[in-house]
Amino acid sequence: MTLRIYIPCDAAAVSVGADEVADAIRTEISKRKLDATIVRNGTRGMLWLEPLVEIEEAGKRIGFGPIGIEDVPSLFETAAHPKALGDIAEIPYFKSQQRVTFARCGITDPLSVHDYEKLGGLAGLKKAIALTSADIVKMVTDSGLRGRGGAGFPTGIKWNTVAGTTAAQKYIVCNADEGDSGTFADRMLMEGDPFLLIEGMAIAGLAVGATKGFIYIRSEYPHAFAQMNRAIEIAYTKKILGANVLGSGKTFDLETRLGAGAYICGEETSLLESLEGRRGQVRAKPPLPALQGLFGKPTVINNVLSFAAVPTILAEGSAYYQEFGIGRSRGTMPIQLAGNIKQGGLIERAFGFSLKEIIEVYGGGTYTGRPVRAVQVGGPLGAYWPTHLFDTPFGYEEFAAKGGMIGHGGIVVFDDSVDLARQARFAMEFCAIESCGKCTPCRIGSTRGMETIDKIIKGEDVANNIELVRDLSEVMRDGSLCALGGLTPMPVLSALDHFPEDFTPAHQAAAE
Amino acid sequence: MSQLPRKPTQKTEAGAYDLELVREIAASMKGLDGPLIPILHALNDRFGYVDDTAIPVVANVLNLSRAEVHGVVSFYHDFRHEPAKRHVLKICRAEACQSMGAEKLFAEVAAALGDSAQVTLEPVYCLGNCALSPSAMIDGKLYGRVSKEKALAEVRK
Numbered sequence: 001m002t003l004r005i006y007i008p009c010d011a012a013a014v015s016v017g018a019d020e021v022a023d024a025i026r027t028e029i030s031k032r033k034l035d036a037t038i039v040r041n042g043t044r045g046m047l048w049l050e051p052l053v054e055i056e057e058a059g060k061r062i063g064f065g066p067i068g069i070e071d072v073p074s075l076f077e078t079a080a081h082p083k084a085l086g087d088i089a090e091i092p093y094f095k096s097q098q099r100v101t102f103a104r105c106g107i108t109d110p111l112s113v114h115d116y117e118k119l120g121g122l123a124g125l126k127k128a129i130a131l132t133s134a135d136i137v138k139m140v141t142d143s144g145l146r147g148r149g150g151a152g153f154p155t156g157i158k159w160n161t162v163a164g165t166t167a168a169q170k171y172i173v174c175n176a177d178e179g180d181s182g183t184f185a186d187r188m189l190m191e192g193d194p195f196l197l198i199e200g201m202a203i204a205g206l207a208v209g210a211t212k213g214f215i216y217i218r219s220e221y222p223h224a225f226a227q228m229n230r231a232i233e234i235a236y237t238k239k240i241l242g243a244n245v246l247g248s249g250k251t252f253d254l255e256t257r258l259g260a261g262a263y264i265c266g267e268e269t270s271l272l273e274s275l276e277g278r279r280g281q282v283r284a285k286p287p288l289p290a291l292q293g294l295f296g297k298p299t300v301i302n303n304v305l306s307f308a309a310v311p312t313i314l315a316e317g318s319a320y321y322q323e324f325g326i327g328r329s330r331g332t333m334p335i336q337l338a339g340n341i342k343q344g345g346l347i348e349r350a351f352g353f354s355l356k357e358i359i360e361v362y363g364g365g366t367y368t369g370r371p372v373r374a375v376q377v378g379g380p381l382g383a384y385w386p387t388h389l390f391d392t393p394f395g396y397e398e399f400a401a402k403g404g405m406i407g408h409g410g411i412v413v414f415d416d417s418v419d420l421a422r423q424a425r426f427a428m429e430f431c432a433i434e435s436c437g438k439c440t441p442c443r444i445g446s447t448r449g450m451e452t453i454d455k456i457i458k459g460e461d462v463a464n465n466i467e468l469v470r471d472l473s474e475v476m477r478d479g480s481l482c483a484l485g486g487l488t489p490m491p492v493l494s495a496l497d498h499f500p501e502d503f504t505p506a507h508q509a510a511a512e
Numbered sequence: 513m514s515q516l517p518r519k520p521t522q523k524t525e526a527g528a529y530d531l532e533l534v535r536e537i538a539a540s541m542k543g544l545d546g547p548l549i550p551i552l553h554a555l556n557d558r559f560g561y562v563d564d565t566a567i568p569v570v571a572n573v574l575n576l577s578r579a580e581v582h583g584v585v586s587f588y589h590d591f592r593h594e595p596a597k598r599h600v601l602k603i604c605r606a607e608a609c610q611s612m613g614a615e616k617l618f619a620e621v622a623a624a625l626g627d628s629a630q631v632t633l634e635p636v637y638c639l640g641n642c643a644l645s646p647s648a649m650i651d652g653k654l655y656g657r658v659s660k661e662k663a664l665a666e667v668r669k
């Protein structure tokens with residue numbers, strides 16, 4: 001029996017040496033003349049264990065991690081390895097998850113259609129081919145799936161609008177701009193299970209009558225871009241894409257496009273402008289992209305994770321998906337636990353868990369070992385949360401009720417050395433750097449906000465300047481065309497509301 | 513089908529901007545839907561930056577005004593206006609990396625590099641490696657758990 005050894009090809013694993021480990025293992029295999037093969041799987045998402053090597057033994061995959069090249073020779077000795085983790089599927093961090101979207105990620109060879117189908121891939125697309133367009137849309141609507149890109153708009157309703165239009169050309173666009181700090185689920189999925197995204201987009205094409213799709217991937221993700229291109233090429237050869245999708249007689253073509261380093265291009269209308277070859281300036285709505293989107297044609301635009309949830313919904317039924325979750329937050333959410341955390345990674349669970357559980361049970365506390373003081377949830381436009389709100393159940397409405405948002409599911413942990421006045425300043429600075437320039441409150445207000453917080457940090461006229469920041473925030477919230485200007489006040493005001501002590505002259509003097 | 517895979521930044525000598533090649537690249541990609549940004553990426557990759565002299569050539573091939581092309585080049589952070597130095601070191605300074613000391617890392621690396629003739633140091637806002645912060649990208653390769661020593665060793669190799 002050929003020994004199978006798994007070493008992730010995921011960019012995060014590679015960033016801490018997975019390629020070098022793979023090379024060292026290859027050398028060791030030939031040195032020892034072993035009958036062994038290396039599989040570059042995606043990551044399981046237990047990123048603190050990367051590079052995580054798995055060796056298949058008697059149907060089990062035994063994990064070792066984190067592995068450096070110096071640990072490689074001993075992997076092949078009989079004695080117990082100091083970095084052995086046992087059966088990887090039994091590790092509580094992994095086992096306790098509800099992996100629906102990420103069911104295959106980390107397990108299979110991401111570019112093997114054989115692996116993909118063996119573990120349930122293409123069942124959703126096959127089902128969709130047998131259904132009418134209206135039935136597909138109904139299944140997605142009934143599943144309760146809401147957009148995972150941040151705004152949480154019901155996916156089925158969006159698809160229904162596009163399905164209801166008549167046009168010679170319609171488009172499916174995938175938003176893989178993933179610009180939020182603290183998020184990497186889109187990247188992990190594109191690198192670890194790219195056919196799932198392709199399948200989800202092809203189903204969307206069938207559902208609304210679109211024959212062409214684009215995936216807009218940020219340029220900070222060269223690995224994901226290359227992997228998606230390889231997967232698309234393979235999907236064409238296997239007739240998953242092209243003029244006759246799985247023999248259905250239906251066409252679906254798919255191409256990738258690379259972003260060019262602009263956070264605002266994650267906003268859907270700015271993304272469409274960019275795809276068309278223009279400056280990424282936000283369009284006023286209406287018209288909705290669903291009616292007049294890419295090149296003026298009816299367009300479905302969804303996040304990677306939204307599309308990636310769809311094959312399961314088709315294959316297992318909307319009830320299966322809908323049964324996960326709480327309230328109006330149905331299904332599972334891939335949480336990305338990041339920042340100052342001991343055990344960072346991807347955790348997919350049904351909505352309804354608490355931040356406390358994620359940070360303490362999964363995360364194991366901060367990386368630095370100091371107490372947790374704040375977390376920012378939902379990217380740079382999301383709120384800073386104090387520890388006394390960590391019991392809030394994870395859901396769209398539940399988070400909104402506490403002045404926050406779940407966004408794309410990123411959780412960034414900070415220890416007690418964080419200075420929330422500086423974080424608030426950064427929120428304004430980021431808005432100033434990334435503003436598309438179309439509206440004054442966003443373009444000018446953010447710079448003014450940054451200058452005013454600088455004064456607070458210096459202890460100048462603090463009470464009045466705090467009032468000024470609050471006024472500016474209100475103007476930005478009410479007078480911005482899109483959520484970059486409109487939501488930048490969220491991190492700023494949450495910092496002010498929950499951590500007022502950081503905005504006092506005494507605190508700032510102590511921080512000097 | 514798919515756009516050309518992106519190569520890590522390649523350097524050419526300043527002034528070696530071959531406008532015939534620009535025309536060739538632009539013409540070969542003209543058939544794409546929304547060809548301008550893919551073309552600019554191709555130029556940026558091939559020459560290391562987008563020279564002003566390329567703008568009228570691209571505009572001509574795509575039947576756009578120079579102002580339109582110029583507007584696009586200047587909007588996006590990726591398109592350089594001059595060649596980068598031998599190494600490009602991008603250090604993430606977004607929130608997750610901040611929580612692990614990225615601001616200090618950036619400042620220390622900047623101080624150590626001074627006005628290095630070899631290294632272009634730039635901030636970047638998230639590399640999608642936020643569970644292994646702080647992160648950096650060096651000549652197109654991603655690094656996690658980066659220290660000042662590690663970053664400097666890589667660019668001095």
Ligand SMILES: Cc1cc2nc3c(=O)[nH]c(=O)nc-3n(C[C@H](O)[C@H](O)[C@H](O)COP(=O)(O)O)c2cc1C
Nearest residue numbers: 147148149175177178179266267268302303306483
């Ligand atoms: C400033 C800004 C940045 C955004 N960035 C992203 C992004 O990187 N990825 C994403 O999917 N959605 C992003 N969005 C949300 C999109 O505008 C849009 O709601 C989303 O693509 C719709 O897909 P969904 O319904 O599947 O979430 C952003 C919005 C704003 C205002």
Ligand code: SF4
Nearest residue numbers: 436438439442482485
């Ligand atoms: S809020 Fe800012 S980013 Fe959004 S449209 Fe206005 S200027 Fe552009």
Ligand code: FES
Nearest residue numbers: 604609639641642
């Ligand atoms: S915040 Fe630095 S890699 Fe995401």
